[in-house]
Amino acid sequence: MEENPIVCDCNEVCKSLIIERITDKKLTTVYQVGIELKAGTGCGGCQTDIQNILDELNN
Numbered sequence: 001m002e003e004n005p006i007v008c009d010c011n012e013v014c015k016s017l018i019i020e021r022i023t024d025k026k027l028t029t030v031y032q033v034g035i036e037l038k039a040g041t042g043c044g045g046c047q048t049d050i051q052n053i054l055d056e057l058n059n
């Protein structure tokens with residue numbers, strides 16, 4: 001597996017950027033990540049992956 005994969009193909013948002021933004025701004029929802037980075041706002045197919053990242057960081 002790539003170290004820094006693209007999580008959201010629609011908007012080309014990589015995993016490290018999502019992690020950084022969740023941490024910096026203390027985001028707790030997929031919706032908030034969408035507002036910040038547009039990740040998850042296209043086809044929606046990556047929303048589960050974004051949720052998993054949120055769960056890992058915030059659990």
Ligand code: FES
Pocket residue numbers: 007008009010011039040041042043044045046047
């Ligand atoms: S892959 Fe993220 S919204 Fe489509």
